[in-house]
Amino acid sequence: MTEAAAAESRLTSAARDGDRHAFEALVSLHKATLYRFLRHYVGDADDAYDLLQETFISAWLALRRYDPERAFASWLRAIALNKCRDFGRRRAVRLRLLALLGAEPRPWYDPVDEIRTDPERIREQRLQRLDQAITTLPRHYKEPLLLTLVSGLTQQQTARELHTSPKAIEMRLRRARERLRAALASEMAADVRPSEG
Numbered sequence: 412m413t414e415a416a417a418a419e420s421r422l423t424s425a426a427r428d429g430d431r432h433a434f435e436a437l438v439s440l441h442k443a444t445l446y447r448f449l450r451h452y453v454g455d456a457d458d459a460y461d462l463l464q465e466t467f468i469s470a471w472l473a474l475r476r477y478d479p480e481r482a483f484a485s486w487l488r489a490i491a492l493n494k495c496r497d498f499g500r501r502r503a504v505r506l507r508l509l510a511l512l513g514a515e516p517r518p519w520y521d522p523v524d525e526i527r528t529d530p531e532r533i534r535e536q537r538l539q540r541l542d543q544a545i546t547t548l549p550r551h552y553k554e555p556l557l558l559t560l561v562s563g564l565t566q567q568q569t570a571r572e573l574h575t576s577p578k579a580i581e582m583r584l585r586r587a588r589e590r591l592r593a594a595l596a597s598e599m600a601a602d603v604r605p606s607e608g
Contacts, residue, residue, distance in 0.1 A: 454546035544594040552587035
């Protein structure tokens with residue numbers, strides 16, 4: 412066991428015994444990585460921050476059930492994944508309700524502006540498109556993609572976390588990348604298409 416792993420083990424043990432300072436130290440250790448994961452999953456910074464808070468609250472409340480044989484980061488990611496799934500279900504219900512009411516959600520920005528002339532804005536727009544494309548992936552493609560790319564897990568580790576085989580993860584990653592390429596290519600084609608009028 413590495414020194415860092417031993418220190419984290421001591422913190423988790425103390426936190427399980429009710430030590431809030433130990434839990435706060437664990438939060439500090441994991442919040443940046445977990446936030447990046449959530450941000451890529453839901454595509455919105457504010458929603459990701461809310462889900463991060465929910466994840467840590469749930470972790471604190473469930474800490475007595477934490478199995479010290481399991482990596483704490485994996486346990487937190489499992490909670491975060493469940494929070495993301497719940498969030499997705501709630502969002503789908505809201506979108507269906509909006510559609511029934513005839514109120515389509517509108518973007519908060521105007522995409523027709525001087526973006527084409529500013530390289531930094533072009534880069535930012537591409538990143539936003541990638542984030543948006545990732546959020547629209549089906550969950551069985553999105554989760555392996557984010558666990559490998561954002562959390563840095565291997566395909567074998569991802570397979571263990573998602574309770575499937577490494578071969579299934581490999582296939583899902585390939586299909587996720589294909590879908591992202593297709594989504595981004597169609598958006599770029601729409602950008603260069605001349606406007607009618």
